[in-house]
Amino acid sequence: MFKRCVLVGVLAVAATVIGWSLQATQVCAVEGIHYDGSSQIYWALVKDSMEAFTKETGIKVTAEDRKTQDAVPSLVSGRCNVGGLARKMKLAEKSQSQDLTETLIARDHIAVFVPAGSKAEEVTKEQLRKVFSGQITDWKDLGDDPGPIQVVIPQTKTTCNRNFTELVMGDAPFAQSSVITETAGAVLDAAKGKRAISFISFGAVSKTADFKVLKVDGKKPGENGYPIAQEMYFATMGPPSGDVKKYVDFFLTGSGKEIILKQGLLTVQ
Numbered sequence: 001m002f003k004r005c006v007l008v009g010v011l012a013v014a015a016t017v018i019g020w021s022l023q024a025t026q027v028c029a030v031e032g033i034h035y036d037g038s039s040q041i042y043w044a045l046v047k048d049s050m051e052a053f054t055k056e057t058g059i060k061v062t063a064e065d066r067k068t069q070d071a072v073p074s075l076v077s078g079r080c081n082v083g084g085l086a087r088k089m090k091l092a093e094k095s096q097s098q099d100l101t102e103t104l105i106a107r108d109h110i111a112v113f114v115p116a117g118s119k120a121e122e123v124t125k126e127q128l129r130k131v132f133s134g135q136i137t138d139w140k141d142l143g144d145d146p147g148p149i150q151v152v153i154p155q156t157k158t159t160c161n162r163n164f165t166e167l168v169m170g171d172a173p174f175a176q177s178s179v180i181t182e183t184a185g186a187v188l189d190a191a192k193g194k195r196a197i198s199f200i201s202f203g204a205v206s207k208t209a210d211f212k213v214l215k216v217d218g219k220k221p222g223e224n225g226y227p228i229a230q231e232m233y234f235a236t237m238g239p240p241s242g243d244v245k246k247y248v249d250f251f252l253t254g255s256g257k258e259i260i261l262k263q264g265l266l267t268v269q
Contacts, residue, residue, distance in 0.1 A: 032060040033247045037071030037084030039183035040160050041232050044108065044203025045251070046084065049259045053250050059243050065183050068159040071235050072096055081244055083235035086159040086201070102233045103240065105251050107266040109221035110164055110228040111202040113211040115195060119144040122215035125227055128168050131197060134175030139195065151178040152191045152198035158182065163230045164199055199228075203263035222264040232265075 033053075035046050042065045050061040064070075064080070071083025072093040089102050112128060114120050120142040123131075130136040132151055140146040153174055154161045181190045184204040191198045192210050202221035205211055219226040234240075240248040250256035257267050 033082055033243060034080040035063040035082045036066060036074040036080035038068040038086045039065050040086045040201035040204060041084035043184040044201045044263055049256055057246055075235055075237055085233045085235055086230055099238045100235060101239050102235045103248055104231060104268050105234050106232045106260045108230050108232050109202045109226045110199050110230060111205050111213045111221045112199045112216060113205050113213050114197050116210055116212050118212055120214060124217055125168055129172050132174055133172040147195055150194050150196040151175055152187060152196045153178045153180055154187050155180055155182045160200060167228050203265050206264040
């Protein structure tokens with residue numbers, strides 16, 4: 001499926017060199033839906049909706065669990081036709097093609113989670129900053145039985161990490177003893193079975209029995225006013241059309257909205 005796209009990408013580069021305006025998006029088509037990009041969106045929305053979308057429309061969905069910054073290069077090269085970003089596109093990304101279009105799909109809350117059996121129930125943003133920077137190191141300071149806190153964080157280049165840093169950490173660095181991992185699934189795996197605290201898209205952890213999600217400043221993820229919020233976008237080459245439009249509309253106006261709500265995310269009003 002992608003062999004044709006690679007060839008077209010090469011032709012597009014050659015066209016640029018000699019001054020043509022031909023772009024890969026004009027001639028490179030991916031069959032069905034192929035998603036690439038944000039791991040948070042993959043785990044929160046894409047993974048659990050693939051079967052339902054295909055059953056409803058007959059359109060096959062394939063997906064790659066990577067990072068937000070992979071979405072635009074994958075789109076421009078023709079590797080995928082739907083890119084996932086857990087933030088708005090940056091100017092440097094938009095400059096890669098005038099055809100790039102972003103559509104807000106859902107609003108998400110970054111959930112802070114601990115083991116399911118933990119006695120901890122809620123924290124403040126200030127406590128979180130101290131925990132993840134290594135100033136608070138014992139569970140007793142969070143209302144749990146005494147013992148060392150293990151900190152697990154998404155890899156520093158992930159959008160989840162950057163959003164959490166901006167909204168919670170400020171200038172405080174993460175503790176050097178943190179366990180750093182990459183995708184949302186890897187974060188959950190790294191925290192599983194340990195007395196660990198971590199954070200990830202609420203949709204990625206909301207249905208997992210191994211963990212408990214904490215209140216932050218008195219609010220649960222999914223409630224208005226929850227203080228650690230982010231947005232989820234689908235990026236496409238040009239306004240969504242054909243199968244891609246059906247996929248986008250599935251989440252905006254179709255039965256995919258039920259999946260968004262089931263995952264604890266907020267639909268676009």
